[in-house]
Amino acid sequence: MNHEFDAIRKLFQQRVSQQDELTHVANGDDASVHIVPDGLAWVQSTDTSIVGVHCPEDMALAIAGHRAVCSALSDLAAMGAKAHWLWLAVMAKSSEDLEQMSLGMVQACLEYKIELAGGDTTSCPNTNAITVTVAGLLPENSAMTRKAAKEGDEIWLLGDMGLSALGLKLWQDESIENNAFTAKQQQALIAFQQIKPLLEQGVKLRQAGVSCCIDISDGLLQDAGHIAKASQVAMHIDVEKIQALPAFVIIQRLEPALALSLMLQGSEDYALLCTAPTSLHQTLKKMGASLIGSCHAGNRVILLEYGEPITFEQKGFDHFE
Amino acid sequence: MNHEFDAIRKLFQQRVSQQDELTHVANGDDASVHIVPDGLAWVQSTDTSIVGVHCPEDMALAIAGHRAVCSALSDLAAMGAKAHWLWLAVMAKSSEDLEQMSLGMVQACLEYKIELAGGDTTSCPNTNAITVTVAGLLPENSAMTRKAAKEGDEIWLLGDMGLSALGLKLWQDESIENNAFTAKQQQALIAFQQIKPLLEQGVKLRQAGVSCCIDISDGLLQDAGHIAKASQVAMHIDVEKIQALPAFVIIQRLEPALALSLMLQGSEDYALLCTAPTSLHQTLKKMGASLIGSCHAGNRVILLEYGEPITFEQKGFDHFE
Numbered sequence: 001m002n003h004e005f006d007a008i009r010k011l012f013q014q015r016v017s018q019q020d021e022l023t024h025v026a027n028g029d030d031a032s033v034h035i036v037p038d039g040l041a042w043v044q045s046t047d048t049s050i051v052g053v054h055c056p057e058d059m060a061l062a063i064a065g066h067r068a069v070c071s072a073l074s075d076l077a078a079m080g081a082k083a084h085w086l087w088l089a090v091m092a093k094s095s096e097d098l099e100q101m102s103l104g105m106v107q108a109c110l111e112y113k114i115e116l117a118g119g120d121t122t123s124c125p126n127t128n129a130i131t132v133t134v135a136g137l138l139p140e141n142s143a144m145t146r147k148a149a150k151e152g153d154e155i156w157l158l159g160d161m162g163l164s165a166l167g168l169k170l171w172q173d174e175s176i177e178n179n180a181f182t183a184k185q186q187q188a189l190i191a192f193q194q195i196k197p198l199l200e201q202g203v204k205l206r207q208a209g210v211s212c213c214i215d216i217s218d219g220l221l222q223d224a225g226h227i228a229k230a231s232q233v234a235m236h237i238d239v240e241k242i243q244a245l246p247a248f249v250i251i252q253r254l255e256p257a258l259a260l261s262l263m264l265q266g267s268e269d270y271a272l273l274c275t276a277p278t279s280l281h282q283t284l285k286k287m288g289a290s291l292i293g294s295c296h297a298g299n300r301v302i303l304l305e306y307g308e309p310i311t312f313e314q315k316g317f318d319h320f321e
Numbered sequence: 322m323n324h325e326f327d328a329i330r331k332l333f334q335q336r337v338s339q340q341d342e343l344t345h346v347a348n349g350d351d352a353s354v355h356i357v358p359d360g361l362a363w364v365q366s367t368d369t370s371i372v373g374v375h376c377p378e379d380m381a382l383a384i385a386g387h388r389a390v391c392s393a394l395s396d397l398a399a400m401g402a403k404a405h406w407l408w409l410a411v412m413a414k415s416s417e418d419l420e421q422m423s424l425g426m427v428q429a430c431l432e433y434k435i436e437l438a439g440g441d442t443t444s445c446p447n448t449n450a451i452t453v454t455v456a457g458l459l460p461e462n463s464a465m466t467r468k469a470a471k472e473g474d475e476i477w478l479l480g481d482m483g484l485s486a487l488g489l490k491l492w493q494d495e496s497i498e499n500n501a502f503t504a505k506q507q508q509a510l511i512a513f514q515q516i517k518p519l520l521e522q523g524v525k526l527r528q529a530g531v532s533c534c535i536d537i538s539d540g541l542l543q544d545a546g547h548i549a550k551a552s553q554v555a556m557h558i559d560v561e562k563i564q565a566l567p568a569f570v571i572i573q574r575l576e577p578a579l580a581l582s583l584m585l586q587g588s589e590d591y592a593l594l595c596t597a598p599t600s601l602h603q604t605l606k607k608m609g610a611s612l613i614g615s616c617h618a619g620n621r622v623i624l625l626e627y628g629e630p631i632t633f634e635q636k637g638f639d640h641f642e
Contacts, residue, residue: 024362025464028551030399030536031366031455033464036357041345045352046408046454048441078351087367089410089452120369124448131410131441131452133367134352143346143354215351230349 012088012102016109016116020084022137023115032117034085040137045075051128056171061097063193065104065130070195071217072132073112074270077199078215080144080206081136083112088119089131097128105130112199144206144213144274149231153212153275155293156284158201160191160247161220165266166255167192184250191269198272201287205274208283213274219265221312223273224301231275234298237264239305241292264303264312333409333423337430337437341405343458344436353438355406361458366396372449377492382418384514386425386451391516392538393453394433395591398520399536401465401527402457404433409440410452418449426451433520465527465534465595470552474533474596476614477605479522481512481568482541486587487576488513505571512590519593522608526595529604534595540586542633544594545622552596555619558585560626562613585624585633 019026025033036042049068051057069086076083088105092098098121109116114134167188170176181189198215205213212231216223220242224235242248242263252259275295276284285291293304303310340347346354357363370389372378390407397404409426413419419442430437435455488509491497502510519536526534533552537544541563545556563569563584573580596616597605606612614625624631 024462025400025466029466029468030396030534031364031402031464033400033459034363034365035461036361036363038359040357042355042357042363043352044355044408044439044456046410046439046441046452048410048412048443048452050412050443050445053443053445075351079346079354081352087365087454089367089369091369091371091448091450118365118367120367120452122369122371122374124371124374124450127412127445127448127450129412129445129448129450131367131369133408133454135365138354140356141345143352145346145350147350 012106013116015106018113018115020115022084023117027116027118036137039140041140042135043076043079043081043138043143044133044135045072046131046133047072047075048129048131061100061128062104065101066108067195068130068132069105069108070197071270072134073197073199074195074215074217076134076136077197077202078144078213078272079138080142080202080213081138082203083114083134083136083199085117085135086114087117087133090119090121091124091127091129092121093124093126093128101128101130138206142206144211146212146214146227146230148212149227149233149275149295151233151295151297153277153295154281154291155235155237155295156274156276156289157271157292158287158289159198159269159271161216161245161269161271162247162251162262162266163188163191164269165262166251184254187250195268195270197270201272204287205272209280210274210276213272216269216271216273217267219267220273221264221301227275228300232299233295235293235301236296237293237301237303239303239310245290333427334437336427339434339436341436343405344438348437348439357458360461362461363456364397364400364402364459364464365454365456366393367452367454368393368396369450369452382421382449383425386422387429388516389451389453390426390429391518392591393455394518394520395516395536395538397455397457398518398523399465399534399593400459401463401523401534402459403524404435404455404457404520406438406456407435408438408454411440411442412445412448412450413442414445414447414449422449422451459527463527465532467533467535467548467551469533470548470554470596470616472554472616472618474598474616475602475612476556476558476596476616477610478592478594478613479608479610480519480590480592482537482566482590482592483568483572483583483587484509484512485590486583487572505575508571516589516591518591522593525608526593530601531595531597534593537590537592537594538588540588541594542585542622548596549621553620554616556614556622557617558614558622558624560624560631566611
C-alpha cells in the first residue's frame with residue numbers, strides 16, 4: 001500500500017540481519033514463527049512512542065527511534081526476561097523521517113542483539129510514531145511481577161533516577177543557549193536521550209530469586225504505587241536514603257529546589273524497582289542495588305524521613321494508592 | 322502518561338475478560354507471560370491501520386477498529402495458526418474516538434475468542450490509528466509459508482474476492498444517495514466493512530497438509546506474485562476460472578467494465594490463496610476451495626485464457642514478478 005517505503009523496508013531488514021536460532025520463519029512472510037524450548041515461557045509487551053507526545057518535537061528522529069525501542073525493552077528487563085525479538089510498526093510523515101527513525105531503531109536492535117521479526121511501515125500525513133512490540137523468554141513460573149511483594153520485603157533500586165527528568169527540563173529551558181551546558185547538565189541531557197534498558201540486570205535479579213519488580217517509567221512514587229496496589233502491601237520509602245543516592249547529589253547541585261521532586265516523580269529513567277526478602281540483602285547489595293525502603297501491611301506508598309511519615313506536596317501523589 | 326484514558330482502558334479489559342489457559346501473567350503487568358506447550362511454535366504478526374489511510378475518514382470508528390483486528394488475524398489464518406492473543410496499541414484523537422474504536426476491537430476479540438494480552442492507549446492530536454499484534458500457535462514445522470510452492474502444484478482460492486474493492490468503490494461513489502443501494506450493492510458494502518479472517522479454514526488447510534498459503538490483502542495478482550518470488554515458481558492463473566467464481570458473477574452484473582480488474586487487483590478481501598500437490602485435489606474441493614491455476618517453472622505470475630497467455634493492461638502488474 002505504501003510502495004515508496006519498500007526500498008527503506010529492505011534497508012531495515014538488511015541492516016538488522018541477525019536471526020535468532022529459535023526463529024523458524026523469519027520476517028517477510030505473513031507472520032514469523034518461533035520455537036520456545038521446553039520449560040521456557042514467552043514474555044511480550046507493546047508500547048507506542050509518538051514524536052511530540054512522548055518525546056519533544058525537536059528531538060532528532062534517530063534518537064526518538066532509539067528511545068522507542070529501548071523503552072519497550074525495559075518492560076522485558078522488569079520481568080527478568082532475555083530479549084529475543086522485536087516487531088516494529090512505524091508511521092512516518094515522509095520517507096526521510098522514516099529513514100531517520102530507522103537509524104536509531106536499527107542501532108538499538110544491534111546494541112541489544114534483538115532480531116527484527118516483523119513490522120509495518122506506513123505513510124501518515126501528520127504524525128511520526130513508532131509502536132514497538134518486544135518478546136523474550138524466561139523459565140516458566142519465574143517471571144518477576146508487580147504482585148509478588150510481601151510484608152517484610154526490603155525495597156531496592158537498581159539504576160539511576162531523576163537525571164532523565166532533569167534532562168527534559170534542561171532541554172525545554174529556552175534560557176540556556178546551545179552549547180552552554182555544563183558537564184553535569186550534559187550528563188542529564190544524555191540520560192534523557194539515551195535510555196538504557198537494564199536487561200542484564202533484570203535477568204540477574206530473576207536468577208537471584210527476586211520475584212517482584214517494575215521498571216520506573218512513570219516516576220518512583222507512581223510505579224511503587226503499582227506494586228503497592230497489585231501486591232496489597234504498604235511501600236515505605238525512606239527519603240533520607242533517596243537523598244543519599246549519587247544521582248540526587250548531582251541533581252541537587254543543579255536544581256536544589258526540584259531535586260526531591262525529580263527523584264520521586266521524574267519519569268523515563270527506566271531504573272528497576274524491586275522488593276525482596278531480607279535473605280537476599282547481601283546479594284542485592286553486591287549487584288549494586290540501593291536499599292530505599294521496606295514493605296509493610298497496607299496498600300499504598302508512604303514516604304518516611306528518619307522513620308516519621310511525611311507528606312510530599314506534589315500534584316498527583318494522592319492518586320498513587 | 323494519558324490519565325484521561327485510564328477509565329476506558331479498564332472498560333477495554335473488563336469487556337474482553339476471557340483469559341487463555343496458556344496465559345501465566347495477564348494484561349496489567351510490565352509484560353504478559355505465556356506458556357507454549359511442547360511441540361508447538363509461536364506465530365506472530367503486526368499491522369497498523371490508520372483512519373483516513375487504510376480506511377475512509379468517514380467510516381464509523383467502531384467498524385475501523387473491527388477491521389484493524391480482523392485484518393491482523395488474517396495473517397495468522399494464512400500461516401494456519403490457531404489465534405490466541407492480541408496486543409493493541411491505539412492512538413486516538415479523543416477519548417470519544419477511543420471509545421468508538423474500542424467497541425469494534427472488543428467485538429472482534431469476542432467473536433474470535435482472542436485474549437487481549439496487553440496494550441497501550443495514547444492521545445494523539447491529529448491521528449486515529451491502531452496497531453494490532455496477534456499471536457497464535459501451531460505444531461512445529463507445520464506453518465504454511467509463501468516459499469513452499471512447487472512446480473506441479475495446483476493453485477486454489479478459498480473465500481470471496483473482489484467484493485471488498487467493489488464495496489470501497491461504492492462507498493466513494495458520491496453519485497449514489499444514501500439508502501439507494503441495491504441488495505447486491507449492500508452485499509459488497511458489507512464485504513468491505515466486515516473483514517472475515519478465515520482462521521478455521523487456515524487451520525484446516527494446514528491440517529490437510531497444505532504448506533504454501535498467503536492471504537490476499539493486496540489483490541490476487543500482487544499476492545500471487547509474492548508466492549512466485551518467494552518459491553521461485555511461475556504462477557499460472559486461468560482467467561476463465563476466475564470468471565466462473567460466484568463473486569465475479571455478482572460484480573460483473575454491477576460493474577461489467579471493472580469486474581476482472583476488481584477480481585485480480587481488488588484488495589482487502591482476505592481470501593486465502595494456496596498451492597498444493599494434485600494428491601490434495603479432492604480434499605481441497607471438499608473444503609469449498611476453487612481451483613484457479615497451476616505452478617510451473619519460472620518466477621512470476623502469468624495470466625492465461627483457455628491456455629493462452631494474455632496481458633492484463635493495468636498499472637502495476639509489471640511489478641509483480
